[in-house]
Amino acid sequence: MRYLPHTEMDIRQMLETIGVKNIDELFSGIPDSCRLQSPLNLPSALSESEAVAVLKTLAERNAKVSEWDSFLGGGAYNHFIPAVVDHLVSRSEFYTAYTPYQPEISQGTLQAIFEFQTMICQLTGMDVANASMYDGASACAEAVLLALRTGRKRNKVLLSEALHPQYRETVATYCRYLNVELIEVGSADGVTDRQQLKGLLDEQVAAVVVGYPNYFGQIEDLQKLADAAHAAGAKLITAVSEPLALGLFKAPGDLGADVVAGEGQAFGIPLSFGGPGIGFFAVKQNDMRALPGRLVGETVDQDGKRGFVLTLATREQHIRREKATSNICSNQGMCTLMVGIFLALHGKQGLRKLAELNYSKAAYAKKQISALDGFAIAFSGEVFNEFVVVCPEPVAELQKRLEEQGILSGIALAKDYPQLENGLLICVTEQNSREQIDRLVSALAGGER
Amino acid sequence: MSRTDSRGLVLDEKLLFELTDPGRVGYSLPACDVPEVTPQKSLQRDEIADFPELSEVDVVRHYTRLSTWNYGVDSGFYPLGSCTMKYNPKVNEQAARLSGFAELHPQAPEHLCQGALELMYRLQQDLGEVSGFPAITLQPAAGAQGEFTGMLMIRAWHEAQGNKRNKVIIPDTAHGTNPASAALCGFDVVPVASDGVLSKAAVEAVMNDEVAALMVTNPNTLGLFEADIREICDLIHERGGLVYCDGANLNALMGISRPGDIGIDVMHFNLHKTFSTPHGGGGPGAGPVGVVEKLRPFMPVPIVVKEGERYRLDYDLKQSVGRVKGFSGHFGILVRAYSYILSMGGEGLKRATELAVLNANYIRARLEGSYDLPFKQRSLHEVVFSEAALENDCHTLDVAKRLIDYGFHPPTIYFPLVVKGALMIEPTESESKQNLDEFCDALLSIAEESLSKPELLKQAPIRAKVKRLDEATAARKPKLRWVKE
Ligand SMILES: Cc1ncc(COP(=O)(O)O)c(C=O)c1O
Numbered sequence: 001m002r003y004l005p006h007t008e009m010d011i012r013q014m015l016e017t018i019g020v021k022n023i024d025e026l027f028s029g030i031p032d033s034c035r036l037q038s039p040l041n042l043p044s045a046l047s048e049s050e051a052v053a054v055l056k057t058l059a060e061r062n063a064k065v066s067e068w069d070s071f072l073g074g075g076a077y078n079h080f081i082p083a084v085v086d087h088l089v090s091r092s093e094f095y096t097a098y099t100p101y102q103p104e105i106s107q108g109t110l111q112a113i114f115e116f117q118t119m120i121c122q123l124t125g126m127d128v129a130n131a132s133m134y135d136g137a138s139a140c141a142e143a144v145l146l147a148l149r150t151g152r153k154r155n156k157v158l159l160s161e162a163l164h165p166q167y168r169e170t171v172a173t174y175c176r177y178l179n180v181e182l183i184e185v186g187s188a189d190g191v192t193d194r195q196q197l198k199g200l201l202d203e204q205v206a207a208v209v210v211g212y213p214n215y216f217g218q219i220e221d222l223q224k225l226a227d228a229a230h231a232a233g234a235k236l237i238t239a240v241s242e243p244l245a246l247g248l249f250k251a252p253g254d255l256g257a258d259v260v261a262g263e264g265q266a267f268g269i270p271l272s273f274g275g276p277g278i279g280f281f282a283v284k285q286n287d288m289r290a291l292p293g294r295l296v297g298e299t300v301d302q303d304g305k306r307g308f309v310l311t312l313a314t315r316e317q318h319i320r321r322e323k324a325t326s327n328i329c330s331n332q333g334m335c336t337l338m339v340g341i342f343l344a345l346h347g348k349q350g351l352r353k354l355a356e357l358n359y360s361k362a363a364y365a366k367k368q369i370s371a372l373d374g375f376a377i378a379f380s381g382e383v384f385n386e387f388v389v390v391c392p393e394p395v396a397e398l399q400k401r402l403e404e405q406g407i408l409s410g411i412a413l414a415k416d417y418p419q420l421e422n423g424l425l426i427c428v429t430e431q432n433s434r435e436q437i438d439r440l441v442s443a444l445a446g447g448e449r
Numbered sequence: 450m451s452r453t454d455s456r457g458l459v460l461d462e463k464l465l466f467e468l469t470d471p472g473r474v475g476y477s478l479p480a481c482d483v484p485e486v487t488p489q490k491s492l493q494r495d496e497i498a499d500f501p502e503l504s505e506v507d508v509v510r511h512y513t514r515l516s517t518w519n520y521g522v523d524s525g526f527y528p529l530g531s532c533t534m535k536y537n538p539k540v541n542e543q544a545a546r547l548s549g550f551a552e553l554h555p556q557a558p559e560h561l562c563q564g565a566l567e568l569m570y571r572l573q574q575d576l577g578e579v580s581g582f583p584a585i586t587l588q589p590a591a592g593a594q595g596e597f598t599g600m601l602m603i604r605a606w607h608e609a610q611g612n613k614r615n616k617v618i619i620p621d622t623a624h625g626t627n628p629a630s631a632a633l634c635g636f637d638v639v640p641v642a643s644d645g646v647l648s649k650a651a652v653e654a655v656m657n658d659e660v661a662a663l664m665v666t667n668p669n670t671l672g673l674f675e676a677d678i679r680e681i682c683d684l685i686h687e688r689g690g691l692v693y694c695d696g697a698n699l700n701a702l703m704g705i706s707r708p709g710d711i712g713i714d715v716m717h718f719n720l721h722k723t724f725s726t727p728h729g730g731g732g733p734g735a736g737p738v739g740v741v742e743k744l745r746p747f748m749p750v751p752i753v754v755k756e757g758e759r760y761r762l763d764y765d766l767k768q769s770v771g772r773v774k775g776f777s778g779h780f781g782i783l784v785r786a787y788s789y790i791l792s793m794g795g796e797g798l799k800r801a802t803e804l805a806v807l808n809a810n811y812i813r814a815r816l817e818g819s820y821d822l823p824f825k826q827r828s829l830h831e832v833v834f835s836e837a838a839l840e841n842d843c844h845t846l847d848v849a850k851r852l853i854d855y856g857f858h859p860p861t862i863y864f865p866l867v868v869k870g871a872l873m874i875e876p877t878e879s880e881s882k883q884n885l886d887e888f889c890d891a892l893l894s895i896a897e898e899s900l901s902k903p904e905l906l907k908q909a910p911i912r913a914k915v916k917r918l919d920e921a922t923a924a925r926k927p928k929l930r931w932v933k934e
Contacts, residue, residue: 045794059549061564096521173771177635274555274776276733327629333731350476
């Protein structure tokens, strides 16, 4: 086997040094009653070329967004990934290392994470960001836990119904046994219903959680939501599943958000059937020590030279055990690198331009669709690159009809939002040409291409 | 010439923000082919202050230079105990990047992702075969999230039986994630001391009808098989509890022993350890969980099921604990793990285990005379020394740092906590005898230096990018981001 370097001679010599007759003797600490008596019932090893053939066959049975006109979003976004990203993350000094426990030989990872933390702060308008969480949904759940930890005795959390359904479900799972009351706040015209929210806020509420943009693609009025939450002594948690919006819209940190937790997949990470992506997590200075996860900090070495280390470890499970701020250990190192490279390449100007491009494309699609007979744009407020269309026919039939024309038209909303029975969530990015959008529009209208 | 004599050229590199030159760009975007519009001004942000402005060349050089300060498995031996730093096959990387996988949207209709679902289904089957569990969820993002998921299922099962049990027994050798994950399920932790391995008597002493589960690691973090595991599982079961196994050390058991056969009810896998997926500088990993039949109804949704020749995501588990993350898990990591299993086959996996154990025992045999070995039972995939034999005020940290000067990544240090100054060495099957000999020679030479020239240990490392870093100041005055001076 090509991954196993041992020769027969090596093995003989090693057994001799150890002082055993054969390899099986090394397992003598395992009682017979615990030994597997038959070989594993798995296929024999394949050669590299055979394995590749099997995997290619499986891969070919999936729809690639590059071969379809895809208008799918809903928490995973089809953005272009510059060649540089994959080229650099493929440097195996990065991806074959582990968590930088030994800083002297991990400065590459550490500096890259320090830069990532900085860029997340700049983008979100927050003071401190951690080295990453698993994904947007679990980061959102961890944000709720942070609010409960710092909220002393407050045990209610208000979740906007316009928050990504999977984020709400994940929050519910994390809170399942923590004596927390989760209350859903309805939406009005596609954004969190502020009247309802005010009625629900009391001194028991630790946090209000909203999406920005929310699941319907709408831009919430964060400042007003933050004011309402703060007036009741609660935190405002902002979940961002399409962070490219922050290239154009005001940063949550500048609008009163106390925690910004989001999904960074849009920044250079392949769709890959939904994972791995990367959770990002940022807070204001006063919550620094309540942060979950790893943190990289700057320091100096014995010669006074700048260097970076993992720091504030006393928050973490390997020191604090059951009293830790989180159980997270491995996070998303390689994905922080992808995001960092993507953001560094796009930079101050590129990120804005890319965001504007997305905005314009979605606005165009929205306008064209709104002109179609029977179709209506569900909500009136501002969106980024996603919006909800109310269709004149059952969405399942429409999706099927468009699929036959090579179009992945969007996400049916009825399952998560029964009130939006014919609701379709459409996402338009820079990957969708005008031609594609026009095809979508005429297909929706019933035309063939 | 010896590999441990190498010297390198270490280039310095500023931060992205310090390299920035306003006006430089590193992107190219297609022209806008629709009318250009912008949102109302009041919603727009100001430009992102101090965000990078660099050309593509700048960015490429920047990260390339950073990479040269890192040590990975591809750089050399990386015996980080408990982490199973085995070789990450390159074909797996290529597999995950196949466009049919990388460009697949998680919201694509099911009939257009049959290949992905089939791969997941097959992986569930294969992990089930290796571990002996009939049901597998691939959703958890890493080991710790697998623990959380598994402990949630245990709690939900008890609840469904009408049991009010809120304690979990965890041995003192456990990884910190174990108690932290249990606490996240609202459990109180009851620690239990072990003497290398857990005794039935020690467990019996703390087992009562408030205890929902025992959480063990097997082989444990000392690299020892829990010899009484069957009897301990029986005891826990008789008294109404369940047994969780931290499967981080499954690399010691493939084809040798199956946790699902010996009384364990729930176990997580670390695909980034046992199944060769890269550690990525700290992730992403994947932490699938296997369960016995009676826990199947509690698994997170969705799970992949097969109906006839079709594969489907099933959301319809009435007693499910819910979802622990978005979509269906770290699919890109699952592809790599499946690719590994294809390449190894059943026999290959067993061979990997055998050679991993051989390697650990070889290191033990070569170092036992010079380093203190606190637990003498037969080692499996890793061996844990203490600092007891070190003299001249040399400690484990010093040995670790000195190893860097010899060109090796240090072992895991100061874990498990039950060993004073633990040096936890896990070689994996990827290392040849030649590599192990070089490593052992280095450690023997360091033991010698600790007697004759202890300052070499105290000053180490002297050949790395930086010398020892001031971690105390980093924690006292945290500087967690760059800000313009
Ligand atoms: C014994 C043990 N348990 C659990 C974990 C946690 O796994 P992960 O880092 O994948 O969350 C680790 C990993 O470092 C471990 O060594």
